[in-house]
Amino acid sequence: MGVVEGGGWEGFGREGWRDLALVRDRLERGADPHVWGGGRPLHQAAVFGSPEVVAELARRVDDVDAAEEVGTALWAAVLADRADNARVLAAAGADPWRIVLADWSPGRLSLAGPTPGLFMVPAGERGLTPAESAAATEARRLTAALGDLHDDGMGLAFVAGIDAAEAARRLVAEPYEDPELDELLEDPLSYDMDESLRIVGATEVPGGCVVTQPWGHAPSMPGVVRPLSAGTVCYGLYANPKSGDQGSITRDGVIVGWDLHPGGGPHEGDSSAEVLAAYLYRQNAIAYSCAYVGLRPTDPRAVTGPPDLWLKLPRHVCED
Structure with a gap:
């Protein structure tokens, strides 16, 4: 039977790649072992x-x-x-030391992961630098400290080198102590959006502070990240429930990176450090953002609350 359109893998979901009999049946009926949609079956199975x-x-x-x-x-x-799959591929002839991105090969990248002994390192092959080893160690500590966070709909700003009080000063924000705060936290959608968008939390952590809003994107807005980043760096993050994590980088009041996807990648053109960070913090946008600016929280409170301070932003900040 000839190969059908699309490689013969139409309707083949993730579960199917775990079923050897099902895969063999597709192959025997003409599925192409080299083509799956816009990619390759072997990559899906890997x-x-x-x-x-x-x-x-x-x-x-x-x-x-x-x-x-x-x-x-x-x-x-x-x-x-x-x-498990990496070992099978290496046994089938795949090259662990073939450079893929920047100066990273699968073998060298594995040295920073949970199975550093995955491949035998050939004589003369470079391992991790001291800085890369330190980054891997910190990633394990940071991801463990933050735990499994659910951030859909949340806005955050991660700022290096300032505390919560300084964040309030830079934002010209007033302390917020409204008796209805608990009701707002429980059901933010029942409040006027223009008003609830002005309420944010700020918490000091080792290395700086985190500004949060559990129900909206205000901490990632230009009117917030620009003043926060004066003389330092700020990573803004909005966990958009419709389109995924959206990141930005602001240095000393200037937005230098936008439409970023922290926790994704790595991508073509990334630097060596960016490739490593994308691997260490894959699928973990919050930990990635912390690490990018050098924050070292010891627990998830800066994200999950309660914050050190509740603040009310000036109206113009949320209009910028």
């Missing part, structure tokens, strides 16, 4: 599949190190912390 399926596909492809978008299937397995 991330979502079982080692048995990875081995089956690796046996059938022309090049086990063929690239999809940025990297190889082995790179995808390492990024996803699928050590």
